[in-house]
Amino acid sequence: MTDVLEFPQCRIVPMRLLGADTTRRLLDRLATIHGVRRILLNGQNLPSTVPYGPSRGLATVHPQRKKIRVLGTEVDLRVQVGSLVLEVEDRSVIDEVRSLCGDFFTDFSCSVQEGRFMKTRPSLSDYARYGPLPDPAMIGLSDPKQKEDPVFLTEPTGCRGDL
Amino acid sequence: MARKPQFGPGTSIVAENRRRQMDPSRRLPIVRNVTEEDIVLLLGHRAPGSAYPSAHPPLAEQQEPDCPMRKLVSPTEGAKAGDRVRYIQFADSMFNAPCQPYQRTYVEMYRFRGIDPGTLSGRQIVECRERDLEKYSKELIETDLFDPARSGLRGATVHGHSLRLSEDGMMFDALQRCILDRDGIVKYVKDQVGVPLDRPVSVGKPMDEDWLKRKSTIFHSLVGTPLRNDPEYIEYLQRIHSLRTKYGFMPMEG
Numbered sequence: 191m192t193d194v195l196e197f198p199q200c201r202i203v204p205m206r207l208l209g210a211d212t213t214r215r216l217l218d219r220l221a222t223i224h225g226v227r228r229i230l231l232n233g234q235n236l237p238s239t240v241p242y243g244p245s246r247g248l249a250t251v252h253p254q255r256k257k258i259r260v261l262g263t264e265v266d267l268r269v270q271v272g273s274l275v276l277e278v279e280d281r282s283v284i285d286e287v288r289s290l291c292g293d294f295f296t297d298f299s300c301s302v303q304e305g306r307f308m309k310t311r312p313s314l315s316d317y318a319r320y321g322p323l324p325d326p327a328m329i330g331l332s333d334p335k336q337k338e339d340p341v342f343l344t345e346p347t348g349c350r351g352d353l
Numbered sequence: 354m355a356r357k358p359q360f361g362p363g364t365s366i367v368a369e370n371r372r373r374q375m376d377p378s379r380r381l382p383i384v385r386n387v388t389e390e391d392i393v394l395l396l397g398h399r400a401p402g403s404a405y406p407s408a409h410p411p412l413a414e415q416q417e418p419d420c421p422m423r424k425l426v427s428p429t430e431g432a433k434a435g436d437r438v439r440y441i442q443f444a445d446s447m448f449n450a451p452c453q454p455y456q457r458t459y460v461e462m463y464r465f466r467g468i469d470p471g472t473l474s475g476r477q478i479v480e481c482r483e484r485d486l487e488k489y490s491k492e493l494i495e496t497d498l499f500d501p502a503r504s505g506l507r508g509a510t511v512h513g514h515s516l517r518l519s520e521d522g523m524m525f526d527a528l529q530r531c532i533l534d535r536d537g538i539v540k541y542v543k544d545q546v547g548v549p550l551d552r553p554v555s556v557g558k559p560m561d562e563d564w565l566k567r568k569s570t571i572f573h574s575l576v577g578t579p580l581r582n583d584p585e586y587i588e589y590l591q592r593i594h595s596l597r598t599k600y601g602f603m604p605m606e607g
Contacts, residue, residue, distance in 0.1 A: 206520045234516065234525055241527075243509025245547040252529045270525060272517065297520070 197227060197277050200284045201307045202291055204300040207233065208271040214258040219290055220276065221261050221343055225283035228340075229276050230308055230331055233269035261343050275307040277330075360463075365583035370570045374452065374460045374498065381496035385557035392491050394554050395506055397544030398439045398483060405483050407435040429467040431482020438469075441490045442478040442545065443504055444511040446524040449562075449569040449577045450503035456570045460498065465489050475514040476507065494556065497568055501539035502559030506530065508545035522559060533559070 208216070213231070220226060236255040240248045254270050278284060281304075288302045309316075309330035316324055331340045360372040373379055390401040399406065409415070412433050417423055445453050452460065454477035458470040461479055468489070471478040481489065493499060494506075502523045505513065513525035521533045528547040534540050540553035560568075572580040580586060 205517060207517050207525055209520050212520060234512070234527065236527055240547045241510060243546050245509070248547060248549075250528050250547065251549075252527070253532070254529075270519065 196310050197279060198281050198284060199305065199307050200276050200278065200287055201303045201305065202274040202276070202287070202300060203272070203303065204295055205298040210254045210256050210258055210267050213267060213271045214260060216274070216294060217258075217260045217265075219294065220274070220287065223283060223286055223290065225279035225286070227277045227279060228308070228327065228331060229274055231267075231269060231271050231274055233272040235269055238268075260341075263341060263343050265341050266338075277308055360459075362589035363583045363586040365572075365578050365586065366567060367570055367572055367578045368583060368586055370451075370568055371456055371459075374456065374570065375463050377463045381492070381498060383495050384497050384560075385495055385499075385501075387491065387494050387554070387556060389487065389491065391554045392487055392494065394550055394552075395494075395541055395544055396439065396441060396487070396490060397508070397546055397548055398437075398486075405434065405436050408437045409435040411435050429482060429485045430488075431485040432467060434482075434484065436482040436484055438480050439483045439486050440478050440480045440508070441486060441493070441506070442476055442508050442511065443493070443499075444476045444507045444514045444524070445505075445571075446503040446513070446518065447515055447571060447573060448503060448518055448524075449565040449571065449573060450514075450524075451500050451560075451565065451568045451570065452498040452504065453571045457493075457498070461489070464492075476511040499556075500560045500565060501531070501556045502533070503565065506541070506545045508547075510547065531556070 217229065220229060236252045237250055238255070240246050240250055255268055258265050258267050276284075276287060278287070284302070284304055291300050291302055294300075312320070312324050312329050316329055320328060328340065358376075360375040361368060363369070363371070374381065387395075393399060393401045412428055412435065443452075443454075443457060445451075445457075454472050454474065457477040457479075458472045461468055461470050465479075465481070465485075467481050467485055469480040471480070479486075479489070498504075502518075505511070505524055505526060507513075507526070507528075507530065510526075510528050512527060516525045519525055523531070523533055523539075528543060530543040530545070530547060531539050531541045532553075534553075537558050538555050539557065539559060540555050541550065542553050543549050566577055569577050572578055572583070572586075574580070
């Protein structure tokens with residue numbers, strides 16, 4: 191098994207599900223925090239077509255399912271974001287994230303939890319997908335069965351954030 | 354001595370709301386107006402203005418068997434005309450929606466005739482003859498059993514009742530059947546199964562938090578009335594729990 195350096199993680203859980211525009215504004219600010227390594231967006235899936243029922247196959251034109259631009263990079267948002275998991279360089283960054291969230295969420299509350307929320311070691315599925323030597327940046331970010339890769343943001347101020 | 358139905362236990366506002374909704378002698382206040390044409394559009398079973406398709410000839414035109422039950426029970430308008438059986442389905446948010454699936458079934462069984470409700474944790478479907486359905490649907494949407502933001506008309510893809518609300522206070526809907534427009538009015542842009550409508554159907558403004566808390570029929574410790582605040586309800590639930598547990602274990606003690 192590949193040895194992976196483990197970094198602190200935190201999870202941002204707002205009291206409301208975030209719209210695409212709010213998600214974009216929040217990501218824009220989170221990604222510029224120095225020390226944020228990776229961000230994972232969790233939320234309710236917004237299907238592109240009606241999955242079942244009499245209108246199965248019809249396009250669902252959902253206003254929250256769209257492409258957003260974070261730090262100039264296009265991100266295809268396909269969920270209504272309910273929580274964000276962050277992997278950071280050290281614990282001091284979590285305090286910074288907490289402070290940012292306090293300022294950002296004014297209409298409703300939000301909690302920032304510390305813990306282990308993202309997979310840090312490759313699983314059997316990762317082995318099947320990436321082989322014996324996976325890129326540590328990929329582990330835990332997305333479903334190994336997903337065909338798309340994570341989005342890599344360019345560094346605006348010397349930090350690196352992956353979505 | 355004539356017995357007076359109690360409809361349910363409890364001293365809290367939630368318990369009182371449940372009783373008020375169930376009691377057929379109490380009129381449910383109408384809080385919004387939705388036209389019959391709009392109801393037909395929302396249901397999506399037939400085009401507005403078209404004739405009701407029938408499943409069998411009208412009862413007056415066919416030979417009825419000699420049955421004592423048929424003499425006792427008068428048919429509903431839909432049954433008389435031989436309408437098809439169609440449905441309406443609701444999903445109700447746990448964040449203080451004015452009605453809840455189990456409650457809906459109780460309410461409908463007390464107030465409506467000729468219905469077949471189906472109750473699940475997050476959704477409730479009711480089936481009946483088409484023209485009866487349109488009449489009942491109007492009542493279910495226009496009265497205080499419905500809130501445009503916290504109750505959803507969802508024939509399929511109902512997921513959302515137990516989730517956090519969206520930023521604008523609407524219940525999550527993967528198909529986005531209704532939108533909160535800029536004028537603050539909720540408009541359905543798709544029918545209950547997600548087929549786009551020719552024109553939006555307005556169902557009024559979402560009710561405010563105070564109104565929802567006063568009208569809610571669900572206990573919620575975070576945003577509403579906690580169950581712990583209603584000892585009479587807890588006593589009733591404990592009694593039912595105890596009796597059914599004992600009966601399952603040793604029926605002679607139950």
